[in-house]
Amino acid sequence: MRSKPNLAFCQRPAVYAGLSLVLVALLSAGAAGDAATAASAAAATVRVTYLGKAYDEPPPLSLMQKVLTDEGLEGARLAIHDDNQTGRFLNLKFVLDEDVVPAGGDVVAKAKQILANGPAIIVADLKAPDLLAVADLPEAKNAIIFNIRSSDERLRQADCRANVFHIIPDWAMRADALAQYLIWKKWNRWFVLKGTLPSDNEYVAAVERAAGRFGGKIVDEKTYKFSTGAARSDTGYQQIQTQMPEATEGAGSYDVVWVADTDQAFGEYVPYRTYDPKPVVGTQGLIAVAWHPSYEQYAGMQLHDAFERFAKRDMTERDYTAWLAVRAIGEAAIRSGKTDVKALRDYLLSDAFTVAGDKGVGMSFRSWDHQLRQPILIAGPRAVVSISPQQGFLHPKFLTDTLGYDQPESKCKFH
Amino acid sequence: MATTIFVSNEQGNTVTVIDSKTLKTVKTIPVSRRPRGIIMNPNYKEVYVAAGDGDTIDVIDTSKLAVTRHLDSGPDPELMAVDHKGQRMYIANEDDSQVTIMDIKSGRVLGTIAVGVEPEGMAVSPDDKYTVATSESTSMAHVIDNASMKLIANVLVDTRPREAKFTADGSQVWVSSEVGGTIAVIDTKTWKIIKKIGFAVPGVRPEELQPVGMQFSKDGKLLFAALGPANRVAVIDTKTYEVKKYILVGQRPWHMALDPDGTKLYVANGLTNDLTIIDVASLEALKSVPVGRLPWGVAVMP
Numbered sequence: 001m002r003s004k005p006n007l008a009f010c011q012r013p014a015v016y017a018g019l020s021l022v023l024v025a026l027l028s029a030g031a032a033g034d035a036a037t038a039a040s041a042a043a044a045t046v047r048v049t050y051l052g053k054a055y056d057e058p059p060p061l062s063l064m065q066k067v068l069t070d071e072g073l074e075g076a077r078l079a080i081h082d083d084n085q086t087g088r089f090l091n092l093k094f095v096l097d098e099d100v101v102p103a104g105g106d107v108v109a110k111a112k113q114i115l116a117n118g119p120a121i122i123v124a125d126l127k128a129p130d131l132l133a134v135a136d137l138p139e140a141k142n143a144i145i146f147n148i149r150s151s152d153e154r155l156r157q158a159d160c161r162a163n164v165f166h167i168i169p170d171w172a173m174r175a176d177a178l179a180q181y182l183i184w185k186k187w188n189r190w191f192v193l194k195g196t197l198p199s200d201n202e203y204v205a206a207v208e209r210a211a212g213r214f215g216g217k218i219v220d221e222k223t224y225k226f227s228t229g230a231a232r233s234d235t236g237y238q239q240i241q242t243q244m245p246e247a248t249e250g251a252g253s254y255d256v257v258w259v260a261d262t263d264q265a266f267g268e269y270v271p272y273r274t275y276d277p278k279p280v281v282g283t284q285g286l287i288a289v290a291w292h293p294s295y296e297q298y299a300g301m302q303l304h305d306a307f308e309r310f311a312k313r314d315m316t317e318r319d320y321t322a323w324l325a326v327r328a329i330g331e332a333a334i335r336s337g338k339t340d341v342k343a344l345r346d347y348l349l350s351d352a353f354t355v356a357g358d359k360g361v362g363m364s365f366r367s368w369d370h371q372l373r374q375p376i377l378i379a380g381p382r383a384v385v386s387i388s389p390q391q392g393f394l395h396p397k398f399l400t401d402t403l404g405y406d407q408p409e410s411k412c413k414f415h
Numbered sequence: 416m417a418t419t420i421f422v423s424n425e426q427g428n429t430v431t432v433i434d435s436k437t438l439k440t441v442k443t444i445p446v447s448r449r450p451r452g453i454i455m456n457p458n459y460k461e462v463y464v465a466a467g468d469g470d471t472i473d474v475i476d477t478s479k480l481a482v483t484r485h486l487d488s489g490p491d492p493e494l495m496a497v498d499h500k501g502q503r504m505y506i507a508n509e510d511d512s513q514v515t516i517m518d519i520k521s522g523r524v525l526g527t528i529a530v531g532v533e534p535e536g537m538a539v540s541p542d543d544k545y546t547v548a549t550s551e552s553t554s555m556a557h558v559i560d561n562a563s564m565k566l567i568a569n570v571l572v573d574t575r576p577r578e579a580k581f582t583a584d585g586s587q588v589w590v591s592s593e594v595g596g597t598i599a600v601i602d603t604k605t606w607k608i609i610k611k612i613g614f615a616v617p618g619v620r621p622e623e624l625q626p627v628g629m630q631f632s633k634d635g636k637l638l639f640a641a642l643g644p645a646n647r648v649a650v651i652d653t654k655t656y657e658v659k660k661y662i663l664v665g666q667r668p669w670h671m672a673l674d675p676d677g678t679k680l681y682v683a684n685g686l687t688n689d690l691t692i693i694d695v696a697s698l699e700a701l702k703s704v705p706v707g708r709l710p711w712g713v714a715v716m717p
Contacts, residue, residue, distance in 0.1 A: 082532050082552060082553075085512055085531055085532045085552075085553060086531055086550075086552075086553040086554070086555065089531065089553070089555060089557075089569040090569075090571070302509060302510065302533055305491070305510050306510065309510075331574075334554075335571075354574060354594070354595075356575050360594075360644070361594065361622045362574055362594045362595070362622070398622075399620065399622075
């Protein structure tokens, strides 16, 4: 019984340039169909394209962390299966097309192909520059593009786009979620240890913003220059054991080390090696994530079980955001009874829309920047420690809007 | 007359047995892993406990207060319902998107029916003709014709439907939607929703008003609905569909059962590890008594 579900709807050749959306039969809203009769009638079809790029990435610092080549994709595949489980009762079919270009590949050309015949629904497993290049194509104007990968704040702020919907939380949401927990713990003196990448600096800006919003104090900020070499040489740990105390020495009186290492260059080495015996939080140590393999509440366990049987591995954050993007489209089609991209887009932005993502509350998109509001998990390496927003942080509309950029602070202007 | 109360403890892997007169624990029965759904056979001789991680249904003999046999439920059983003759069991297999129909005596599987993702709530109509299964991820109430073992209707309800209950006359089935925050009243002639009931409590955020477990009063005039994160049980007038009262109980009330004489309601509070006793006449919470870890469901025997 624990076999891989039927993937008939997801398997297709990689190159696809057909209709983005095929309306075969009209769907009556809220209709109660019979599974048997539904199979015989022609079904209305919603087509979703997974567009990714196989970026060259450094190997993870921890050997325990596997190098995955199908991260995200397996989440989208499972969600298509879930959507079809519901769709079959409503005479509605969901199809996933998979287009992952190689590291040096031309993702824009691929996107043009996908968009050749009109607006499409794209799950974008892309870094910010590629995502913007695709979103800014004239033919993408009326598309729905889900950002499942990039936490860059600019995509929600100055570089926001009306056709982009962010499933993955940005740095601001993550920093705020962690900050709320630390304030709740009364660990409000933070020592920031950051890397040298532009994204590390962006993350630090989010930490500084969170300190200002919630009453944290950054007592010191140090930059750690990590010269990448062979991380896995035999004597690696001996050097690290002396380097990390040096890097964290002389920071004054603080409660936690807040690591800002967005590309996993050194953060994993900080816990247990600091000069003072302090907990490590941030991009490593205690982290703020949309999903975690150890999370079990609110039926999270069911999703892990389903994913593990499906993909034969743990569900990562990107698997979850891809899954949630495809579930969001499924929910929009099932609830609205519509299958054209414009109607689905309108429904995604309407007050009626919520999607359940096993985090206890219905989740919806913020109108001002199209970011999905959601609870954020505060997790250690092998267990979830808490879920933010924390008790006592209030908001007149959505508690989850205490995480990230609220409407009055938003710099996003859709054109 | 004293009633015996059985409470499944999801994290404790036990069933707590309480005497309603003394409100003391009579026995703690070890069961298979992750016990959730717990129901009584109408003949009161057996209690069935769905152990999700044990992939089994434990059968407790009520005269021995011990697990005496297991039913091969299929993977991850969460909740089930028994017909009114006590012969057939309808089991929601949460991980497999299916309902298993089983002959209780022999344990033989009579059939399986594919439903939506994560089936949970199960209810058999008073005339035993229909079974309603709710699927949490698909957000539907699936109606099974028990004779043919086929689906005859699929009703889209609000997000994450958790439980279904038929009215005593069988004319309606009520379905609670946890994340949607509503209860849908479905007409069993047309299988269409005729009413949706929402909740509002001053000072409680709307997203915390999540209905899960439900129970009709003995006279059918009231429906009790546990609003998990709001720590309250809502009392609904079944004629007007108005919410009459919100009764404060322990934290995360989940499922509940009515005393066979109809005077008391027993509510399992998941996060405070206790059971609240509600007086049905006055609609007041009388007392809470400790049970095991993460109590989930309740079954009673006169």
